[in-house]
Amino acid sequence: IQLAQSPSFLSTSVGDRVTITCRASQGIGRFLAWFQQKPGKAPDLLIYAASTLHSGVPSRFSGSGSGTEFTLTISSLQPEDFGTYYCQQLRSYPYTFGQGTKLEI
Amino acid sequence: QVQLQESGPGLVKPSGTLSLTCTVSGGSITSNDWWSWVRQSPGKGLEWIGEIDQSGNTNYNPSLTGRLTISLDKSKNQLSLTLTSLTAADTAVYYCARFALTIYGDLYYYHMDVWGKGTTVTVSS
Numbered sequence: 001i002q003l004a005q006s007p008s009f010l011s012t013s014v015g016d017r018v019t020i021t022c023r024a025s026q027g028i029g030r031f032l033a034w035f036q037q038k039p040g041k042a043p044d045l046l047i048y049a050a051s052t053l054h055s056g057v058p059s060r061f062s063g064s065g066s067g068t069e070f071t072l073t074i075s076s077l078q079p080e081d082f083g084t085y086y087c088q089q090l091r092s093y094p095y096t097f098g099q100g101t102k103l104e105i
Numbered sequence: 106q107v108q109l110q111e112s113g114p115g116l117v118k119p120s121g122t123l124s125l126t127c128t129v130s131g132g133s134i135t136s137n138d139w140w141s142w143v144r145q146s147p148g149k150g151l152e153w154i155g156e157i158d159q160s161g162n163t164n165y166n167p168s169l170t171g172r173l174t175i176s177l178d179k180s181k182n183q184l185s186l187t188l189t190s191l192t193a194a195d196t197a198v199y200y201c202a203r204f205a206l207t208i209y210g211d212l213y214y215y216h217m218d219v220w221g222k223g224t225t226v227t228v229s230s
Contacts, residue, residue: 029212030212030214033217037151042200042220043200045216048218054218086150086151088153090214090215093166094153094168097150097151097152097153100151
């Protein structure tokens with residue numbers, strides 16, 4: 001299953017509302033997770049099951065969608081939100097990741 | 106708090122074999138059903154390598170099948186990866202990750218909630 005994220009790059013400002021889209025090549029139900037990765041660090045889980053916020057993740061992050069189209073929204077961008085965001089499908093093997101969306105603030 | 110730490114050789118020769126270990130601290134490797142490896146080539150995205158469960162059942166990325174072995178050592182609280190016939194394309198940061206499980210109704214949602222810091226592997230002569 002291929003995942004296509006858009007946009008690939010986003011230049012934003014503090015306080016902006018940001019939406020990243022992840023489209024799956026076939027239906028995956030809600031078996032989708034979102035990660036944030038900063039340079040030189042491991043990915044951090046933000047959201048799983050398409051819309052469940054992982055423990056400790058700020059409430060400005062939210063996820064939605066099912067089937068083939070999913071979105072990650074950051075309601076009010078903070079300086080620490082820079083990095084690259086990846087979606088991952090866990091519906092079928094091999095688990096796959098999107099190509100990433102780099103967020104520049 | 107559970108922490109994962111990868112270890113292994115930083116440099117391996119082409120056609121050689123890579124052996125990596127992931128040590129689990131702050132908890133037991135038996136506390137979670139599934140454990141996984143993920144890698145990231147320089148400047149590239151993330152690639153799921155494979156996973157193993159408590160019974161030793163494995164699922165591998167077809168792109169690596171035939172070269173890959175993932176194992177679990179419960180006595181040492183460790184997860185291991187062995188990758189043979191290495192090429193430059195295997196140069197990457199390798200991460201181990203824990204799968205957590207959340208059940209909604211009759212649906213089981215696994216998600217990688219804890220990751221190691223990663224270990225860099227370079228394949229070069």
